[in-house]
Amino acid sequence: MRKPYRTLTLTAIAAVAVAVLAGCGAPAESTTAAVPAPVGPAELANVTLKVGDQKGGVKSLLTAAGLLDDLPYKIEFSTFTSGPPLLEAASAGAIDIGRVGNTPPIFAAAADAKISVVAAAQAPVADDALLVPPDSPLRDVSELKGKTIGVAKGSSAHGQVLYTLRAAGLSTKDVKLSYLQPADAFAAFGQKAIDAWAVWDPYTSQAQQESGARVLADGVGKTNGYVFQVAGRDALADPGKNSALREYVARVAKAQKWADTHRPEWAAAWAAETGLKPEVTNAATARGVELPVALDDQVLKSEQDLANAFSDEKLLPGTIDFAAFADQRYSEDLRTVREK
Template identity: 65%
Template sequence: MRLRNGILALALFSLAACGESVPASTSVPAPVSADDLAKVVLKVGDQKGGSKTLLTTAGLDRTPYRIEWSTFSSGPPLLEAASAGGIDIGAVGNTPPIFAAAAKAKIAIVSSSKGNVDSDALLVPSASPLRTIADLRGKSIAVAKGSSAHGQILLTLKKAGLSTQDVKLNFLQPADAYAAFTQNRVDAWAIWDPYTSQAKLEAGARVLTDGRGTANGYTFQVAGQAALADAGKNAAIKDYVTRIAKAQKWSDAHREDWAKAWAAETGLPVTVTIAATAQGPDLPVPLDDAVIASEQELADAFTGDKVLPSKVDFASFVDKRYAPDLESVR
């Protein structure tokens, strides 16, 4: 499962007035007792078919603290809520943390996962004459602005010696982009699973190029600074991110079960979710220098294309306090 659907641009992320950025690494509170942990209410931001469904399906939803779930349509408002203290933690794709960092949000990236990048695709209709990235010159490409697919387009074009000035980007969210693609109102569509699988199965889409060599496939658990500074919530977050990592491992070993649960929650055809999960789910990876460098490259691509107003220092929004606990899961 990916958490990139509906990711919006920085213009929709209303944190620009939050003031100066807060260093991600803060002092770690002391451990709490089991009795104190039982009193904690962890406020978790989710997206449909996301973490709550994953934990429940994997049988890992019985926590020693209470979870209060809030559903968000996309990553930016979820991170806005985390920065403001409306939620304590939530999962997002690889781009919302970059835009949140640019808006100087009071958040920290605390764990990372990686999915396959084969399904991060640039699609064309089956009968399209386009065969190479160079053929895109002057053509229209549907893409969600500020999404992982947007970043992938920047890097893909750059790799081929092109830029966004050589193509026509049509900024459309997935549902509108799917309609435009199937009605031949755009020449290509940059998108991710499950939409990639849906377009291939239902519209006969052809993959012009995929994310290998350009996309990084990362997703993140991102916490609010206030929650990380609270002893009880810090303890709950440590347990929560560990459970999510275990659930991701479970989904890899039970792909069909996860596909059925995903379809039931989202309303997608089970044939689509089975095709998407066959590519492999997101799995926990160390929040290490390689992850940070890849995210910095993506941030720099947005800055270079003037989507972001200035350079973002991604590393300053990373907090590795839970790394030892997560290492035992991997």
Template identity: 60%
Template sequence: MLTVAITACGAGTTPVDQGVPDEVDAGELAGVTLRVADQKGGSQALLTAAGLLDDLPYEIEWSTFTSGPPLLEAISAGGADIGRVGNTPPIFAAAANAKLAVVASSRGGVRGDAVLVPDGSPLRKVADLRGRTIGVAKGSSAHGQVLLNLTRAGLSVDDVTFSFLQPADAYGAFRQGELDAWAVWDPYTAQAIGQARARVLADGEGIANGYSFLAAGRESLADPARHTAIAEFVTRHARAERWADGHRQEWARVWARETGLDPAVARAAVDNGPDVPVPLDDEVVASQQELADAFTGAKVLPGEVDFAAFVDRRYVAALAGEVAR
């Protein structure tokens, strides 16, 4: 895994402007290997379940990451072309002037974006987290969700202690009683509830915007062949999301098989609502800007982030037939 760090190191968020290259023909596309960065139960499982990996006009090389931030590090460093992440990692990437852009958006249910506590915990509401230790992957969608939940409860980041852990490590720490709470997303939420006696203290309802994104590297977007492959991939990915929304039980079965998840865990996660493609429009950008401003206001980021500067809408027309509001 690439280890070039994307850290919130400043407020400069103006990427290099670039034009849109011409698309290549099918013959050239056949020689492309698109490098797709993925997460557990992510794009590869989704496209497999939908039967959309059998007729690719290019090759795919998959790599798997523990969460969104390291996935975007790989894309920014040129180790991958495209990958899907939640709503918060692109904000941290933008704060670090990462060499990438958001190119497609989706929206899903937010019940699986949760703050979990052990079933026997005395904590009953978010305000009870004052003075407690919360496990979370830094810069992940869960980081954004727990920040907003704390703010709504009248708490700040100074009122709690964050233990920044990737999901596998946080799961172990949670089970061993080393964390008072754990902020995470599905399928980890469903897994912890089903297998680690976790209880939901708060979720993303009325808090999280539920967006996820496909982000692509600037160098990849500037390359005619890779740009063409990315255009085809984002459309294919949107079709797969629409298939999953209409075939939830079948998606859960394949998801469990592809990831090794317990079938009951997969079904519970899918019941929380799969992502569906939505237009990458001003509404999405404004919602993301609001989240970025919340991070800045909480001094989690050192300066303002212009999210719109890291949005590339070149594929909006290609996706028009797949998106829904």
């Protein structure tokens, strides 16, 4: 019997994807395209869906919910350090779909990546934190002027930094942004090579639990907290992959709803999948879970506002039309899941 899924590490694939995207920057073309006809069960059984994951989040969620036991297709999970390299891989065709926060699709759109946002969820924003060491003299965001903030470029934390600084009357020009992936930023944070660290769960909870990190500010009242399933356009154009993606995004939405009433079970699966301490995953899930929402005008407008803010800060080359990177072909399937 074949295994329904397996996990890969995509360092090499991410490198290929970066090369594919290098030099991109042309205006975005519309994602409107003919939707392939669905395939039958026999053909679907031969499909291998390549799914990008971050720190085991989606895989552990599906595992805990028992939703990897009856797959009508195969899945290969691949682990990425953050959303931007995941979307680079999706654009290059190295993966078919992956979950990212609110900012990576904006940077991908600015690079004219071959991706489309196909599903949305609302996540808690208290974990979108700007952390400082426990003995830091910093007590207010306004005191960050001239300081160094570690953040993964193009990640949801990048958006959180922008909005948090704006709320304090500052801009990204008033601080030094040190672009670091989470593992490198955690090390720099522990060595006090950076003054603050902008990050998300489970890293926020890990830093609090393991190094006594203090939250200087969080995303409450600032960031929109949206997370997205983002698919590569080549996968969306393929009949077999499109049928698998339709089923997959609905399956993830079901798991998200399940997690809302089964947080301890999800936390345990998350810890088992990643090697994180149970205290970390329990703290992360206690803050809240992602719940599916419609990929509607409200979501698109909020994302456009964020994109415009990045453009205003000259952190994006020009402007983008976020709606041009949204594909609502699975909206009815997802509405059915949300309303159950």
